[in-house]
Amino acid sequence: GGAREFAAVDLGATSGRVILGRIGPSELELRHVARFPNEPVTLRDGLHWDVLGLYRSVLAGLAAAVRQRADIASVGIDSWAVDYALMREGRMLGLPYHYRDEHRGLLGPSELHRTFDHAALFARNGLQFLPFNTVYQLAAEPSLDEADALLLIPDLLAFELTGVVAAERTNASTTGLLEARTREWDPVVADAVGARRLLPELIDPGASLGALSGAAGEAVGATMPLVAVGSHDTASAVVAVPATTDDFAYISCGTWGLVGVELEEPVLTDAAREASFTNEGGVDGRVRFLHNVMGLWLLSESIRTWLGPGASAAQQSSALEELLAQAAEVQASMPVFDVDDPRFLAPGDMPARISAWFSERGMPVPASRAELVRSIIESLAQAFAETVRAASTLSGKRVSAIHMVGGGAQNRLLCQATADRAELPVIAGPVEATAIGNLLVQARAAGALSGSLESLRALVAATQAPETYTPRTTRETVRNG
Numbered sequence: 001g002g003a004r005e006f007a008a009v010d011l012g013a014t015s016g017r018v019i020l021g022r023i024g025p026s027e028l029e030l031r032h033v034a035r036f037p038n039e040p041v042t043l044r045d046g047l048h049w050d051v052l053g054l055y056r057s058v059l060a061g062l063a064a065a066v067r068q069r070a071d072i073a074s075v076g077i078d079s080w081a082v083d084y085a086l087m088r089e090g091r092m093l094g095l096p097y098h099y100r101d102e103h104r105g106l107l108g109p110s111e112l113h114r115t116f117d118h119a120a121l122f123a124r125n126g127l128q129f130l131p132f133n134t135v136y137q138l139a140a141e142p143s144l145d146e147a148d149a150l151l152l153i154p155d156l157l158a159f160e161l162t163g164v165v166a167a168e169r170t171n172a173s174t175t176g177l178l179e180a181r182t183r184e185w186d187p188v189v190a191d192a193v194g195a196r197r198l199l200p201e202l203i204d205p206g207a208s209l210g211a212l213s214g215a216a217g218e219a220v221g222a223t224m225p226l227v228a229v230g231s232h233d234t235a236s237a238v239v240a241v242p243a244t245t246d247d248f249a250y251i252s253c254g255t256w257g258l259v260g261v262e263l264e265e266p267v268l269t270d271a272a273r274e275a276s277f278t279n280e281g282g283v284d285g286r287v288r289f290l291h292n293v294m295g296l297w298l299l300s301e302s303i304r305t306w307l308g309p310g311a312s313a314a315q316q317s318s319a320l321e322e323l324l325a326q327a328a329e330v331q332a333s334m335p336v337f338d339v340d341d342p343r344f345l346a347p348g349d350m351p352a353r354i355s356a357w358f359s360e361r362g363m364p365v366p367a368s369r370a371e372l373v374r375s376i377i378e379s380l381a382q383a384f385a386e387t388v389r390a391a392s393t394l395s396g397k398r399v400s401a402i403h404m405v406g407g408g409a410q411n412r413l414l415c416q417a418t419a420d421r422a423e424l425p426v427i428a429g430p431v432e433a434t435a436i437g438n439l440l441v442q443a444r445a446a447g448a449l450s451g452s453l454e455s456l457r458a459l460v461a462a463t464q465a466p467e468t469y470t471p472r473t474t475r476e477t478v479r480n481g
């Protein structure tokens with residue numbers, strides 16, 4: 001069959017993009033159409049996503065895509081997980097909160113754990129404890145009674161674009177309201193937070209949601225169908241891992257570092273729970289058995305602190321590049337901290353929090369910005385390596401290589417440090433794995449491709465040329481281990 005054109009909307013915690021993909025059985029070609037910042041805003045009642053600004057950027061990005069290609073077969077949307085809008089009669093009841101809102105992160109777990117502790121929840125939903133999981137946010141939610149539906153972020157945008165209400169299953173698996181084994185809504189946990197009547201019908205990646213319609217169709221200038229993809233960004237990223245064998249671990253590295261393996265069945269053991277592993281739903285019914293490592297957030301928030309309020313995205317990324325170059329030159333061995341300490345979750349002064357972590361333990365504090373950046377990189381690499389080992393031990397899955405996808409794949413220092421500390425090759429790229437996974441699932445739904453995830457991955461491997469980092473084994477290079 002001939003190649004066809006698809007559009008991916010991929011919203012990350014710091015930026016969003018619209019990407020066109022031309023896809024056929026031996027073709028996968030990307031064209032970047034639009035990139036826009038995602039800037040949260042603090043109101044009196046807490047930290048929120050600017051979903052209206054995002055929606056406006058999505059419409060403008062899709063309109064630009066249509067101007068470039070009149071023959072777009074479909075559109076797919078993915079974003080970060082867990083956050084939601086409450087709806088009443090098709091109207092949003094206030095702006096969605098940001099999962100990094102500190103107040104809700106403290107209140108939610110303490111509310112829900114009075115009736116359901118984490119072990120009881122894990123036995124049902126298989127999720128690691130993260131204070132911002134939807135189920136905890138709902139336990140802290142002031143306006144549930146007024147709502148008649150709950151829509152996760154991609155489902156919210158899908159509703160505004162098409163008028164169709166549905167819950168895409170991979171993202172629903174991050175809420176805590178889905179049973180890990182059946183992948184259906186769990187009425188018991190949903191009742192515990194009073195959300196049962198708010199949960200839409202579940203749909204799977206590949207299902208069509210119907211054509212863009214109404215004001216959305218007019219703004220975009222076309223009425224192609226919206227197709228459900230792995231709407232949880234991490235689910236889409238894992239689809240596009242360019243693996244050619246089965247024995248791999250993945251690190252989807254952006255704001256977060258999502259580190260784990262793909263399985264057929266969830267692992268619901270005490271050991272998995274105690275190691276903070278999660279069983280999220282993948283495309284084609286696969287299980288993403290992984291742990292959330294704090295990720296590049298540690299770097300981006302440090303840079304935001306150093307540059308001060310008002311620095312542009314361009315200033316931040318050039319500062320990052322400069323600091324990484326300096327960090328690569330640091331000769332002294334830098335101390336490693338626990339990147340998963342919950343104190344690093346909320347926005348704020350990151351360098352001060354990292355320094356405090358070291359001083360509290362009587363450890364040397366990195367003396368310059370370059371040293372602190374190096375310490376962050378080494379600490380992330382250490383956490384990545386340990387998490388890959390744990391994923392393999394806990395699941396019994398053999399791992400002989402690590403695939404690093406997402407923005408982290410272009411961070412050479414991080415890729416090499418991860419290879420060194422894991423003593424495994426790191427295969428880096430593609431950077432746009434999430435958008436590619438989004439596009440591939442659409443292409444398969446349209447019949448432009450066929451086959452299992454393995455054949456989709458083979459296409460990525462054949463067309464995107466990942467780069468391999470081999471572990472260095474001399475004593476000098478593993479000095480930090």
Ligand code: LFR
Nearest residue numbers: 079080081082233234256292
């Ligand atoms: C990554 C991600 C993670 C999820 C976190 C919060 O972008 O989707 O998978 O745990 O954001 O939603």
